[in-house]
Amino acid sequence: MTPETFTVLLSDSALRRVFSAVALGASTSAEILATTGLTAPEAAPAIGRLLREGLVIPQGPGRLAVDETALGSAAEAAGRRQQEQAEAEQPDPGLRGYVRGTVLVRLPEDDDETRRTVLDHVARTTFEADREYDERTVTDLLRPWCEGTSVDPVSLRRFLVDDGCLHRRSGAYRLVSPVGPGRSS
Known part of the structure; x- marks a missing residue:
């Protein structure tokens, strides 16, 4: 069935x-x-x-x-379909369950490494390297990521800065370049 x-x-x-x-x-x-x-x-x-x-x-x-x-068979089939759908919506297993397309489903709470991976993905997908953005533009660019989630764009902007994905200086924001396995802001 x-x-x-x-x-x-x-x-x-x-x-x-x-x-x-x-x-x-x-x-x-x-x-x-x-x-x-x-x-x-x-x-x-x-x-x-x-x-x-x-x-x-x-x-x-x-x-x-x-x-x-x-x-049990119906439940197993439903589980397989959910897994296939999740894989189709997010091919990267490290982001699965957190990012669906260009929407941040949720942020990892207890896993700092996964949280940084998710935030880094959001930052690199949203912002161009070697370009400065004003605060309003950053917030506006992050708004689609927050559609239907409990995270608001202002908080997401703060998380990106706090986790070292964006650098903020005098109201201007810039994508942080990766430095090896870790990052430095």
């Missing part, structure tokens, strides 16, 4: 209610009806569809159970 099939199935109210009842332990038709509040004519097609699709399986005469294997 694909994640899409699972989602489509559970978008139907009757299917979702029957599946939930079975997942919570209702295993007979009477228990499913009592738990869901559905009538037999409403529940019967939902039960049949869930059986055909493999989300629930017979568990002895007149008893049903959730097919944990089918759910």
Whole structure:
């Protein structure tokens, strides 16, 4: 079962209610009806569809159970697709989970090296070497990186300076050139 099939199935109210009842332990038709509040004519097609699709399986005469294997397979497929999508959106594994395209998803909090890598990427992608920028221009250029995140462009500008990616002097900002494995401002 694909994640899409699972989602489509559970978008139907009757299917979702029957599946939930079975997942919570209702295993007979009477228990499913009592738990869901559905009538037999409403529940019967939902039960049949869930059986055909493999989300629930017979568990002895007149008893049903959730097919944990089918759910596990759908979850694994969804995880693989998420990973593939993340790789497509950010080919650099060091930036994955932090940068998506030209948006800063989040900043690493506990890993200084990764934080510097992410900030260095933002700086090198945004600013040209050997060019000075005024404060307003820097903030405006950083604004797209902050769309939909909890980091604002002014804070990002400060982080870039504090972490040595940008040099600030008399209101002018300049991209810091790398010096070997570390950096000096």
